[in-house]
Amino acid sequence: MFRILRKRRLAEGTHDFWVEAPEVAQHARPGQFLVVRIHEQGERIPLTIADAQDGKVRIVVKAVGKTTYELCSLKEGDELADVVGPLGHPSEIDRFGHVLLVGGGVGIAAIYPIARELKRAGNRVTVILGGRTADQVIMRDEFDFADRVLITTDDGSLGMKGVVTDAMKVVLDSDEVDIAWAIGPTIMMKFCALLARERDLKIWTSLNPIMVDGTGMCGACRVSVNGKIRFACVDGPEFDGRFVDWDELLKRLTIYREEEKKALERYLEKVGEPTWL
Amino acid sequence: MAVNIPDKKTPMKEQLPQERIRNFNEVALGYSEEEAVEEAKRCLQCKVPLCVRGCPVNIDIPGFIRQVRERNFEKAAEVIKSYNNLPAICGRVCPQENQCEAQCVVGKMKNHEPVAIGRLERFVADWEAEHIGLKLPEIPPRRSEKVAVIGAGPGGITCAADLAKLGYKVVMFEAFHKPGGVLIYGIPEFRLPKAIVEREMAYIRALGVEVRTNVIVGKTVSVREILDEFDAVYIGIGAGAPKFMGIPGTNLIGVFSASEILTRVNLMRAYAFPNYDTPVKKGDNVIVVGAGNVAMDAARTALRLGAKSVTVVYRRSEQEMPARLEEYHHALEEGIKFHWLTQPVRYLGDENGRLTAVECIKMQLGEPDESGRRRPIPVEGSNFIIEADMVIEAIGQGPQKILLQDFPELKLNKWGYIEVDPETYATSVPGVYAGGDIVTGAATVIEAMGAGKVAARSIHQYLSSKVASEKS
Numbered sequence: 001m002f003r004i005l006r007k008r009r010l011a012e013g014t015h016d017f018w019v020e021a022p023e024v025a026q027h028a029r030p031g032q033f034l035v036v037r038i039h040e041q042g043e044r045i046p047l048t049i050a051d052a053q054d055g056k057v058r059i060v061v062k063a064v065g066k067t068t069y070e071l072c073s074l075k076e077g078d079e080l081a082d083v084v085g086p087l088g089h090p091s092e093i094d095r096f097g098h099v100l101l102v103g104g105g106v107g108i109a110a111i112y113p114i115a116r117e118l119k120r121a122g123n124r125v126t127v128i129l130g131g132r133t134a135d136q137v138i139m140r141d142e143f144d145f146a147d148r149v150l151i152t153t154d155d156g157s158l159g160m161k162g163v164v165t166d167a168m169k170v171v172l173d174s175d176e177v178d179i180a181w182a183i184g185p186t187i188m189m190k191f192c193a194l195l196a197r198e199r200d201l202k203i204w205t206s207l208n209p210i211m212v213d214g215t216g217m218c219g220a221c222r223v224s225v226n227g228k229i230r231f232a233c234v235d236g237p238e239f240d241g242r243f244v245d246w247d248e249l250l251k252r253l254t255i256y257r258e259e260e261k262k263a264l265e266r267y268l269e270k271v272g273e274p275t276w277l
Numbered sequence: 278m279a280v281n282i283p284d285k286k287t288p289m290k291e292q293l294p295q296e297r298i299r300n301f302n303e304v305a306l307g308y309s310e311e312e313a314v315e316e317a318k319r320c321l322q323c324k325v326p327l328c329v330r331g332c333p334v335n336i337d338i339p340g341f342i343r344q345v346r347e348r349n350f351e352k353a354a355e356v357i358k359s360y361n362n363l364p365a366i367c368g369r370v371c372p373q374e375n376q377c378e379a380q381c382v383v384g385k386m387k388n389h390e391p392v393a394i395g396r397l398e399r400f401v402a403d404w405e406a407e408h409i410g411l412k413l414p415e416i417p418p419r420r421s422e423k424v425a426v427i428g429a430g431p432g433g434i435t436c437a438a439d440l441a442k443l444g445y446k447v448v449m450f451e452a453f454h455k456p457g458g459v460l461i462y463g464i465p466e467f468r469l470p471k472a473i474v475e476r477e478m479a480y481i482r483a484l485g486v487e488v489r490t491n492v493i494v495g496k497t498v499s500v501r502e503i504l505d506e507f508d509a510v511y512i513g514i515g516a517g518a519p520k521f522m523g524i525p526g527t528n529l530i531g532v533f534s535a536s537e538i539l540t541r542v543n544l545m546r547a548y549a550f551p552n553y554d555t556p557v558k559k560g561d562n563v564i565v566v567g568a569g570n571v572a573m574d575a576a577r578t579a580l581r582l583g584a585k586s587v588t589v590v591y592r593r594s595e596q597e598m599p600a601r602l603e604e605y606h607h608a609l610e611e612g613i614k615f616h617w618l619t620q621p622v623r624y625l626g627d628e629n630g631r632l633t634a635v636e637c638i639k640m641q642l643g644e645p646d647e648s649g650r651r652r653p654i655p656v657e658g659s660n661f662i663i664e665a666d667m668v669i670e671a672i673g674q675g676p677q678k679i680l681l682q683d684f685p686e687l688k689l690n691k692w693g694y695i696e697v698d699p700e701t702y703a704t705s706v707p708g709v710y711a712g713g714d715i716v717t718g719a720a721t722v723i724e725a726m727g728a729g730k731v732a733a734r735s736i737h738q739y740l741s742s743k744v745a746s747e748k749s
Contacts, residue, residue: 042553043556219534248630
């Protein structure tokens with residue numbers, strides 16, 4: 001069992017956990033993910049590792065479906081049935097020069113360890129954090145190590161009014177960027193990747209297709225990259241976004257939409273108003 | 278030669294096809310004591326039993342059958358357990374028709390079926406579980422050496438159990454949240470109830486084997502850490518990476534690997550969605566590609582999930598089909614259709630990326646290929662369309678790379694499987710042994726168990742001689 005040692009709410013529907021998992025924590029590197037199962041009847045869901053230290057791993061969870069709603073209802077001291085990882089290849093960390101990292105919504109938690117590691121490796125680090133509203137721009141006080149932080153919100157309640165690609169253009173128009181990362185909702189990563197392709201910029205994106213085992217044994221997470229079938233769990237999760245077939249991925253994410261809806265409705269019927277979110 | 282041996286096996290009760298196609302309960306229901314004794318009487322008790330030679334773990338088959346005949350069921354179980362740690366499983370999923378039963382002298386008599394060795398093994402194991410419960414053999418004093426077994430599938434379990442019985446401290450590492458390997462994630466409930474696997478696992482744990490789930494060797498712990506901590510290692514990680522034909526449309530919604538469907542249904546119990554959280558797609562018109570045991574399992578699973586029609590397409594003919602005959606017959610009884618000499622060439626979808634049909638081509642058989650089977654050749658211009666909203670590819674699995682990537686010293690063969698000494702199952706790295714599908718490519722449960730057994734013996738020899746040389 002894997003105990004929740006710390007938990008706090010970062011924004012409505014987005015919660016930050018530190019979970020006891022010594023072996024995973026010891027081996028985890030930026031860019032990798034976990035597969036978590038809450039309880040015996042639970043499904044296995046992939047979650048990016050936001051940090052790891054002293055036998056604990058950090059995950060930031062946004063409530064979008066039954067399992068993530070339920071996960072967010074857990075408290076400090078509660079235990080998760082299964083945590084397995086660290087899965088996937090770690091991010092490519094090197095001294096590139098000037099790196100640009102774009103995080104959208106809960107994706108901000110995913111770029112955080114990568115940005116920090118790139119800074120440690122001697123890069124100049126520019127970060128763009130985006131959210132629908134100011135309070136959705138989570139963890140923004142944790143990026144104080146970055147050389148430059150730009151914030152965008154859809155409603156203009158904080159930073160630039162607009163989306164992350166607007167801020168990307170600002171950076172790319174005024175500065176040389178050697179390599180970029182973009183992690184967030186698939187649609188956001190798609191548009192970041194399209195822009196990067198226009199500008200001939202390598203851009204790592206962390207793909208989030210549907211997974212079961214996370215170890216290359218089911219093929220549910222297959223994506224097309226450069227016309228080839230790849231398994232995001234073992235070949236990724238990061239791929240150069242310029243070569244990802246984004247429209248296919250967006251469609252494949254809808255496979256279980258009906259079932260997901262049904263499961264969440266049934267859960268909410270059982271538990272009532274999810275006031276904890 | 279003895280006369281008056283009934284020519285047919287004592288039949289085993291089964292759920293009727295029209296009932297079982299809508300549930301996941303076990304199809305075959307097992308023998309009663311009377312039926313088992315009656316069947317045991319068909320055994321000739323050969324002085325030189327050929328059946329034993331056909332068994333990858335060399336169970337004393339006439340020995341246990343004699344005990345059944347005399348109604349000493351407990352003794353029969355002891356006989357089997359001294360060779361085989363997982364009899365309830367083997368009795369259900371071994372391809373006996375190619376192994377022990379293929380060698381049975383009764384089966385060689387004119388118009389006679391062989392003795393139903395598999396059914397008897399299953400009966401004995403189930404009888405023991407029901408009447409005796411967990412019974413442990415005597416275990417010698419604990420030795421100081423520690424052995425790591427990587428992969429808690431049938432081979433690893435066998436190896437771990439045999440080493441534990443010799444007094445070694447054994448730690449088994451399993452990537453999934455439940456041990457059992459293919460017995461848990463691959464073989465469906467209706468062929469092998471998971472409660473039986475859990476029962477056998479309780480026996481393995483009671484022998485003193487420590488099972489660490491959620492550990493992916495190569496990720497959660499490194500190969501280096503394992504080599505440093507343990508005196509010997511057995512690798513039985515199976516061949517779990519699903520292959521896809523890679524034809525156009527493979528990533529359409531509705532195209533799945535058999536591994537995905539089976540893992541969802543078996544390991545995650547998606548058939549009980551939404552009581553279990555993992556969903557699985559229910560197709561109306563399902564095409565299964567391939568005709569091995571995994572394909573039969575996938576086809577019968579799709580049917581039980583509620584498909585209106587399930588069709589198996591196979592590029593060779595009925596004769597070359599690799600599935601067990603019994604599974605094929607069960608599939609036929611349940612109404613699964615078969616299109617022989619048929620190969621999909623393209624998946625067709627709608628604007629939402631959902632599968633609508635499969636374009637196939639007819640095949641004909643040419644000269645035998647390296648597998649000895651006649652090579653299928655496309656018949657030009659014979660393309661045709663089958664409507665389908667779900668395709669399950671069951672065309673085989675390859676080696677899973679996570680551990681191998683973390684272990685570059687380990688010598689692999691040209692297919693990417695681990696190279697071993699065929700006698701000892703020793704790999705190129707001293708103290709490291711391997712067996713099962715990660716050595717042979719996808720094969721059977723009992724073959725993996727046979728390898729685990731031999732490897733346990735080799736590991737015992739290796740550790741004994743190491744201890745002896747350290748003392749001298």
